[in-house]
Amino acid sequence: MKTQVCIIGAGPAGLLLGHMLRAEGVDCVILERRTPDYVLGRIRAGVLEQTTVSLMEQLGLDQRLKAEGLPHDGFNLADGKRLIHIDMARLTGKQVVVYGQTELTRDLMDARRERDLQVIYEAENAALFDVESDQPYVTYLKDGMEYRVDARIIVGCDGFHGPSRQAIPAKVGQEFERAYPFGWLGILADVPPCNHELIYANHAHGFALASMRSQTRSRYYIDVPLTEKLEDWPDGRIWDELAIRLGPEAAAHITRGPSIEKSIAPLRSYVFAPMRHGSLMLCGDSAHIVPPTGAKGLNLAASDVHYAAEALIAFFRGNNTDAISAYSDRALGRVWKSERFSWSLTRLLHRFPADGPFERAMQVAELDYIASSEAAQTSIAENYVGLPV
Numbered sequence: 001m002k003t004q005v006c007i008i009g010a011g012p013a014g015l016l017l018g019h020m021l022r023a024e025g026v027d028c029v030i031l032e033r034r035t036p037d038y039v040l041g042r043i044r045a046g047v048l049e050q051t052t053v054s055l056m057e058q059l060g061l062d063q064r065l066k067a068e069g070l071p072h073d074g075f076n077l078a079d080g081k082r083l084i085h086i087d088m089a090r091l092t093g094k095q096v097v098v099y100g101q102t103e104l105t106r107d108l109m110d111a112r113r114e115r116d117l118q119v120i121y122e123a124e125n126a127a128l129f130d131v132e133s134d135q136p137y138v139t140y141l142k143d144g145m146e147y148r149v150d151a152r153i154i155v156g157c158d159g160f161h162g163p164s165r166q167a168i169p170a171k172v173g174q175e176f177e178r179a180y181p182f183g184w185l186g187i188l189a190d191v192p193p194c195n196h197e198l199i200y201a202n203h204a205h206g207f208a209l210a211s212m213r214s215q216t217r218s219r220y221y222i223d224v225p226l227t228e229k230l231e232d233w234p235d236g237r238i239w240d241e242l243a244i245r246l247g248p249e250a251a252a253h254i255t256r257g258p259s260i261e262k263s264i265a266p267l268r269s270y271v272f273a274p275m276r277h278g279s280l281m282l283c284g285d286s287a288h289i290v291p292p293t294g295a296k297g298l299n300l301a302a303s304d305v306h307y308a309a310e311a312l313i314a315f316f317r318g319n320n321t322d323a324i325s326a327y328s329d330r331a332l333g334r335v336w337k338s339e340r341f342s343w344s345l346t347r348l349l350h351r352f353p354a355d356g357p358f359e360r361a362m363q364v365a366e367l368d369y370i371a372s373s374e375a376a377q378t379s380i381a382e383n384y385v386g387l388p389v
């Protein structure tokens with residue numbers, strides 16, 4: 001098969017990019033190794049920045065997002081005793097929208113036939129070849145048969161463990177990495193949220209986050225050592241810990257219920273540079289990971305797609321490679337700022353095993369400063385709503 005762009009991975013980055021290219025008449029094919037149900041079964045991000053919402057608007061695929069997404073004007077930090085309100089709308093004039101990654105992915109998936117976007121699911125063993133040339137290609141297996149896609153450009157949207165980043169020679173790329181000594185234990189339950197806004201809490205017991213998917217579905221997280229097993233966390237133990245960590249005001253409004261999903265995700269900061277090599281571009285988690293504190297992962301994938309789509313559309317219209325050459329620097333500029341924000345919020349809100357009383361006192365002092373300073377709140381708010389693309 002021959003196409004202009006072969007995209008590897010049909011997560012949010014791959015599907016968004018595919019739709020943006022098809023909307024401008026660029027030919028593309030997406031290869032996804034999982035089934036549609038598997039992709040939709042992954043419960044991940046929940047908060048969309050305006051830039052991500054705008055991409056869905058631009059595609060005309062925002063009907064359900066408009067109807068069911070929950071616009072939020074603010075969120076709260078908590079220090080175990082009180083809530084520190086960050087009024088994003090007043091401080092920045094912007095909002096975020098609570099709408100699950102699953103729902104966004106479903107909207108993009110549902111529109112693929114009507115928009116003539118070809119996604120090949122259960123495409124196994126994708127392998128990239130000749131990425132340094134103008135005629136790169138990808139091979140994959142489907143139902144035991146080997147296929148080949150010849151393209152002008154390959155875009156790796158295949159997440160952290162996909163093959164695309166590995167196709168860039170080690171001597172060309174540089175990795176920047178920080179692993180954290182804890183993971184987030186998440187629970188999804190059909191109960192009303194404990195607050196109309198999100199709460200990110202730093203308590204002496206550790207981190208907690210109260211989030212939601214709708215007025216009747218809540219998403220909560222606590223941090224746990226990486227050695228913890230899910231079996232050791234029956235629902236009751238998670239609810240008890242949330243009630244302690246979120247503080248008395250939130251605890252009074254927690255409704256408990258059986259979990260419908262539970263998982264532990266490790267936390268990592270990671271950047272791979274450059275995000276383009278020859279005819280291969282990387283978007284989203286294939287090039288970078290942020291710890292989830294600050295809700296930047298999905299939104300960064302969307303801003304990469306914005307830059308990549310612009311570059312590819314310019315290239316296929318005028319055969320001008322300038323925008324493609326500039327892609328990595330443009331995308332990384334925003335990536336590094338989001339990495340910094342996610343890292344600093346993670347540092348502020350979690351208990352690190354190596355921390356002593358001094359580090360704890362610094363966290364308490366910083367939260368106290370944020371509570372008293374509009375300048376500090378504005379800085380957090382402008383990062384949380386998303387820096388301009």
Ligand code: FAD
Nearest residue numbers: 009011012013033044045158159162284285295296297298
């Ligand atoms: P992905 O969503 O990972 O999509 C990559 C796609 O590529 C997948 O569908 C995968 O099956 C496919 N793929 C992989 N290898 C191949 C291959 N060889 N061939 C073909 N296809 C392949 N962010 C937040 O903001 N908040 C959160 O709470 C949060 N929780 C997370 C929990 C977990 C467990 C993980 C892993 C991530 C979480 N994130 C969260 C991050 C956020 O979900 C990601 O940043 C976002 O999914 C990035 O989208 P993506 O399309 O780049 O990658």
Ligand code: DHB
Nearest residue numbers: 045046211219292294295
């Ligand atoms: C959610 C996840 C996050 O990482 C975050 O910062 C906020 C909300 C969520 O899953 O709802």
